[in-house]
Amino acid sequence: MAEERLIDADKDKKYRIRKNADGEDELYLVEDDGGEEEVAEINLFEVADAATDDGDAGILTPEQLAERKSLREREENARKSKLQACIAQAESKLAEGDYEGALYCVGTGEEIDEKCGELYCLKLRAVSRELTDFSALEGCAEAAEGVDLYASDQLKSQLFAKTSVLRKLIGEREKEISELSAENEKQKAERREVFRAERDKRVKFFLFAALPFLICIAFTIAFATLIASELKGVYLTLTIVFACCAAITFLLTLFMSRRLWASQRNLRMNESDSSTKAGRELIEKRKLVQQLNRIYIATNANL
Numbered sequence: 001m002a003e004e005r006l007i008d009a010d011k012d013k014k015y016r017i018r019k020n021a022d023g024e025d026e027l028y029l030v031e032d033d034g035g036e037e038e039v040a041e042i043n044l045f046e047v048a049d050a051a052t053d054d055g056d057a058g059i060l061t062p063e064q065l066a067e068r069k070s071l072r073e074r075e076e077n078a079r080k081s082k083l084q085a086c087i088a089q090a091e092s093k094l095a096e097g098d099y100e101g102a103l104y105c106v107g108t109g110e111e112i113d114e115k116c117g118e119l120y121c122l123k124l125r126a127v128s129r130e131l132t133d134f135s136a137l138e139g140c141a142e143a144a145e146g147v148d149l150y151a152s153d154q155l156k157s158q159l160f161a162k163t164s165v166l167r168k169l170i171g172e173r174e175k176e177i178s179e180l181s182a183e184n185e186k187q188k189a190e191r192r193e194v195f196r197a198e199r200d201k202r203v204k205f206f207l208f209a210a211l212p213f214l215i216c217i218a219f220t221i222a223f224a225t226l227i228a229s230e231l232k233g234v235y236l237t238l239t240i241v242f243a244c245c246a247a248i249t250f251l252l253t254l255f256m257s258r259r260l261w262a263s264q265r266n267l268r269m270n271e272s273d274s275s276t277k278a279g280r281e282l283i284e285k286r287k288l289v290q291q292l293n294r295i296y297i298a299t300n301a302n303l
Helices: 002-011 036-044 062-096 099-112 117-127 137-150 153-160 164-224 234-270 277-299
Strands: 014-019 025-030
Touching: 062 099, 062 117, 099 117, 117 137, 117 153, 137 153, 137 277, 153 277, 164 234, 164 277
Parallel strands: none
Antiparallel strands: 014 025
16 A cells, blocks of 8 residues: 555656766656756757757767867868868979879879869869870860869869960861861762762662563463463463573572662762771861860850
8 A cells, every 4th residue: 555655646746758978868757847847958958050960969968069060170171171282282293394293192182072173173284284285185075074063263264274275276176177078078979979870770780680580470470370271281381481580580680689789888888987087087086176175165164
């Protein structure tokens, strides 16, 4: 009975669960003082900065949260300092003409921040030898893509001031393409006349073989249907004769069709730039100019 009275006396008391300093759940008694204790308890672990509101915020004390925020700020400042050091070293190497060294510094910086526009500008300058040598065109185009995506207009303007050699190179290559394209079209026209005349001639030969074949087939079928109506074997003989003629003309038609197909193939391939040496050279020059234009556009903040 005494135990029951004790339980009855405790059942009206208010208990709550809270996190202690070790992050463990503990049960505590709430005194009925108008709810002030509850308010105080709620405010005790309220996180002031929403940026630090993550899965650990509920089990950390305000002092621990402040320490963590301070640690993150120090790490971010250290990361920025390392990045700026890499940029400064790369610029120093470029000033000395040490392009390989500059590329090494840029690579180190990319490990810290792969979306830094300033690094891509330095990389383009290093790969292209201050935008004067575009022999490593793929590397230049890759760096230019990063410039286009991440560099500021101010950085692009600084690069654009160095593009005089690039603009001259694009103009020279476009002139070469124009001349080569005209020569390529002239050669195509000359070959086209020859291939077309050959194709037309072989069309006639094909028809000369195909028409007799169709006639022989028609007579073979016609006489074959009359074999049973005549007992002397005349229609049988005619059927065999025309069947043999059909076989011969079929072989001739097949031969002519292959020659006609070859002529048509030559005519079709003549229109493709990839089928000739001049055409392939033209394709390569066009690709080169396209890459150079990509670099130029990436450095032009006004486009």
